[in-house]
Amino acid sequence: MKVQNKTILIVEDDVKIRKLIKLFLENDGYEVFEAQDGEEGKRLFKEHDPCFAILDLMLPKTQGEELCRWIREEEKSDIGIIFVTAKTTEDERILGLKAGADDYVTKPFSPSELVTRVDTVLRRTGTRCQKLSKKGLTLKPMKGEVTYKGDTLELTSFEFRILEYLMIHAGQVISRQQILDALYDMNQKVVSERTIDVHIRHLRKKLQAITHQSFIQTVRGMGYKFDA
Known part of the structure; x- marks a missing residue:
């Protein structure tokens, strides 16, 4: 089953504000990572791959606007981003939005309002954060x-779809025909069950090369099972 990633990175140099935001977000069910400057924000972003970021515009080492551009351009990430800023002029707000932010909140602000804005942005962007995670494999x-x-597996599009389907149904025995029915348009292409075996063999080889373990089991006479 796909699970919603509810991790948020806060990059704010004011400790009191940062702790207050964290408290309200955790009360709303989020997992929060904190950074006090832009460089620490980059490190935590790479380490935790959060689903959302709350950035102060005025930050030590790396400004919030620059950090936002780094997330968008260098990390190629389209996560939700909200700026928390004391800057109130229209030009400054527009500049922040052009850097790639989805919304902004001006200081002083209500923590409850900020959480509501996070929830609102996530309703538009949250599907980008869905993930399947089993035994270190994400x-x-x-x-x-x-x-x-943290290491990336290079899979073909069909290997990716097979792995996704098996992970969604982790622990269940899935027949070759079930995989064919789920992943192929049988009106357009005739595919044999033997084709599934070939894809599974290649997928296993790639998984074992990087994980040194077998995630996909063969259930003789029945099909395959992702080891949950």
Whole structure:
């Protein structure tokens, strides 16, 4: 089953404001990572791959606007981003939005309002954060990415879809015909069950090369099972 990633990175140099935001977000069910400057924000972003970021515009080392551009352009990430800023002029707000932010909140602000704005942005962007995670293996359907403890697996599109389908049904025995029915348009292409075996063999080889373990089991006479 796909799970919603509810991790948020806060980059704010004011400790009191940062702790207050964290408290309200955690009360709303989010997992929060904190950074006090832009460089620490970059490090935590790479380490935790959060689903959302709350950035102060005025930050030590790397400004919030620059950090936002880095997330968008260097990391190629389209997560939700909100600026928290004391800047109130229209030009400054527009500049922040042009850097890639989805919204902004001006100081002083209500923490409850900020959480509401986060929830609102996530309703538009949250599907980008769905992921499947089992035993160190993480698959992100919207990004088309598979990683194992931070290392990326290079899969073909069909290998990716097979792995996603098996992970969604982890622990269940899935027949070759079920995979064919779920992943192929049988009105357009005739595919044999033997084709599934070939794809599974290639997928296993790639998984074992990087994980040194077998995630996909063969259930003789029945099909395949992702080891949950």
